[in-house]
Amino acid sequence: MAVIVAAEDDTDVADLLVTTLSRAGHVVHVAGTGPRALRMIAERHPDLVILDHNMPGMTGLDVARRLRADEATAALPMLMLSAAAPAAAADVFDQVMSMPVGLGAVADAARDLLAARDSRVPVGRPLTDPERLSAVAALLGDPDPVDELTLTMLMSNVSEAAGCSAAACALVLNDAVLTLASVGLPDLLREAGGAPIEWSPAGITVGGDRPVLLGDMRADPVFRDSPMATLCGVRSYAAVPLHDDRGLAVGTLVVMDARPDRFTSATIRGLIATTPAIRRMLDRRRD
Missing domain, CATH: 3.40.50.2300 (Response regulator)
Incomplete structure (x- = not known):
């Protein structure tokens, strides 16, 4: 894709x-x-x-x-x-x-x-790549309560900086997105603790190891019929990959909003600037 x-x-x-x-x-x-x-x-x-x-x-x-x-x-x-x-x-x-x-x-x-x-251009690993999945599995342990609170507060700061209603960081398996911390997510996503991989562009973000920016999911030919758009009401979407200490794409940092065209390339730059702090907390989860 x-x-x-x-x-x-x-x-x-x-x-x-x-x-x-x-x-x-x-x-x-x-x-x-x-x-x-x-x-x-x-x-x-x-x-x-x-x-x-x-x-x-x-x-x-x-x-x-x-x-x-x-x-x-x-x-x-x-x-x-x-x-x-x-x-x-x-x-x-x-x-x-x-x-x-x-x-x-x-x-x-x-x-x-x-x-x-x-x-010519390096691309990310497939979501099913065993080494990538092993790296994700190493991060699935119980988080330190202080880190968990810090990560949630960081998501609040990310949401405020992007001027949007929701922000989250998540691990991406081959078939599911598992939320680590979030603020303002639609109830369906928040209560489920994540979503199937086909619901969102997280697979593109991690599998392609590159940012994704959608002005309006309801107008997007791939995601306009996804439950994230139809049931959760997400329209604007911006995300960047999260990496472990070996450079493997293991998750995503994302902002969302119910209004279209909320994000720009400046939003992507802001998300990228936040990833080092998240990586430090992910490293501690593995340790």
Whole structure:
């Protein structure tokens, strides 16, 4: 599964892209203008960007040049999909496809670009990786009461800093998310002490060993029908992985809110800054 941002102002084409790429197992976010695409890319940290050329506010080529000029996005795989692709696009994009084109071919191109990226960029271990699961199992013991209280207070600080209703840190098994400490969680999640892995993006966060940012779970093609969205009312979601002392992704630090579009890349940076304190407490659980 990959996160893809597609910039396309034709709603019919955008809908077809979402349907085709979602069926291929990806999470797809669509922007209708060039400036909106840049904001969405900064917020969602995608694995692949697909850009039309002629869009309101900024052309696809201009968006791509902006991304290539930024160190944080310079290596981001980019595909131009346009009926009017300029010749200069070939020098900026990893691949250029001219419309009309079969959307199956677009899905194949996305798969190939992601595979090329994965061969260059380290990725996380599968959730079922025995060494990772062993590391999680070592953290399942009873916590020190002082650490437990400290962790809950830290979640309160995280929630306040993010300006949201809920924050939690959790361990992630291959099939479940186990809450260690939380504030403000929906009753269903709080009373259960966690959730099945398919309910939330925690599997993406830990399995991909990367942050996840969703502006609205109800609009997300993968999670809009999950109980976390439909029963618990979660809309905004941001999370970063938690690691043990060997660098294995064992859990997640997450913030949630019932309102959409509450979080930005600054939220992710704030969560990352909090992880060292949580790791110290996790280390003590293993000891």
